[in-house]
Amino acid sequence: MQEELKNSGDTVSRSENDCGKGRIAVLAALSMALLILLGGLRLLLPFFEPICWAIILVLFFHPLYERLSRLLRASPVLSAFIMCVLIMTFIIIPVFVLITSLTSEVLRVYAASVSNIQSGSFTLLPDAQAHPLMHKLGVQILKAFKLYGADMKTTLMDLASNMGEYFLKQGTIVFKNLAAIIFKAALMLVILFYLFTDGKEMLQAFKSLLPLSKPTVESFMKLTSDVLSATLYGNLLTGAIQAGLGIFIFWLLDFSAPLLWGIILGLGTFIPMIGTAIVWAPASLYLFFTAQYLKGAILLAFSLLVISQIDYFLRPYLISGKTELHNLFLFLGILGGINVFGLLGLILGPMIIALCVSILEIYRLNLIEKEI
Numbered sequence: 001m002q003e004e005l006k007n008s009g010d011t012v013s014r015s016e017n018d019c020g021k022g023r024i025a026v027l028a029a030l031s032m033a034l035l036i037l038l039g040g041l042r043l044l045l046p047f048f049e050p051i052c053w054a055i056i057l058v059l060f061f062h063p064l065y066e067r068l069s070r071l072l073r074a075s076p077v078l079s080a081f082i083m084c085v086l087i088m089t090f091i092i093i094p095v096f097v098l099i100t101s102l103t104s105e106v107l108r109v110y111a112a113s114v115s116n117i118q119s120g121s122f123t124l125l126p127d128a129q130a131h132p133l134m135h136k137l138g139v140q141i142l143k144a145f146k147l148y149g150a151d152m153k154t155t156l157m158d159l160a161s162n163m164g165e166y167f168l169k170q171g172t173i174v175f176k177n178l179a180a181i182i183f184k185a186a187l188m189l190v191i192l193f194y195l196f197t198d199g200k201e202m203l204q205a206f207k208s209l210l211p212l213s214k215p216t217v218e219s220f221m222k223l224t225s226d227v228l229s230a231t232l233y234g235n236l237l238t239g240a241i242q243a244g245l246g247i248f249i250f251w252l253l254d255f256s257a258p259l260l261w262g263i264i265l266g267l268g269t270f271i272p273m274i275g276t277a278i279v280w281a282p283a284s285l286y287l288f289f290t291a292q293y294l295k296g297a298i299l300l301a302f303s304l305l306v307i308s309q310i311d312y313f314l315r316p317y318l319i320s321g322k323t324e325l326h327n328l329f330l331f332l333g334i335l336g337g338i339n340v341f342g343l344l345g346l347i348l349g350p351m352i353i354a355l356c357v358s359i360l361e362i363y364r365l366n367l368i369e370k371e372i
Contacts, residue, residue, distance in 0.1 A: 049344055050188035056347050057087060058195045059228060065196050080196035084189050092185060102259055109257050133289045216362065224358040231350040235330055238314055239269040242276055242307055249302050253295050255283070269311070270331045276307055329353050
């Protein structure tokens, strides 16, 4: 009897040892797998920007890719190659040209401002006799900021000097990284090509890794698609169109730096409540106060009847999904995205917010409402 109890105890002891060894083996395997995954992410981290830009472009142009494939009845490889050529011709090259033009415009405005400040011809206050209303308004604004009567020339020269150092630094960075920028653009096109040809398979593989039921995964993907469509197509394309219209009207009315002000106007569409009026409203007031009544009337009418109306007519048409981010979250997402990711954050910020909204919606549908 004692011998049987001893054998039973030995068996239990061996079983516990085997369980302990099994747990250690599982932990070791998980730790090794985690290290390998972290190593893989570390390898991909230097290519974060081109990967993200490629994914964004695929989200935009995948419907066009599918239409092109059906129209030409071509192989996926040929259709993907044609799409990459079209994107390079009509998206990437124009963006480089736009950035170059915008940089030149900013530097031109900066150089003109510095020249006027140094010569003493630049003043924050319009002439009191020629433009009494603008002069009075300018005095009130300067008094509100406690700047009236201060040595404005010194202040403006310090500001211009700091801006000059900033632009010189940015220009140096761009020049040094020109080869890297070209390499990233080429890499983005390569990634884009494979996303077009094999994107569906990659998406299916990603779905299979999610620890959720199949209906929940499909619901998550549907919600994500709706929110991203609302964000990308509804808001970003609307802002781009409004920027283009702003550039056109400022150029037509012979404004200085129309490209710069048009782009600022396009970015203004993301500001809650104010929107594009942040640019065209003060510009119209300036024209009226300086007795340029015809130009002021044209700008005001065009802004109210065309630029502002795009939000009501074009945005709903562009939104293919049913879920739209509130403008406040969109605005904060863009600001936070630019702060964290730079230019990429202009699109990546709203996309991350959109994914957060999708996850919260899945939580609401699958946990809260089921409990109710």
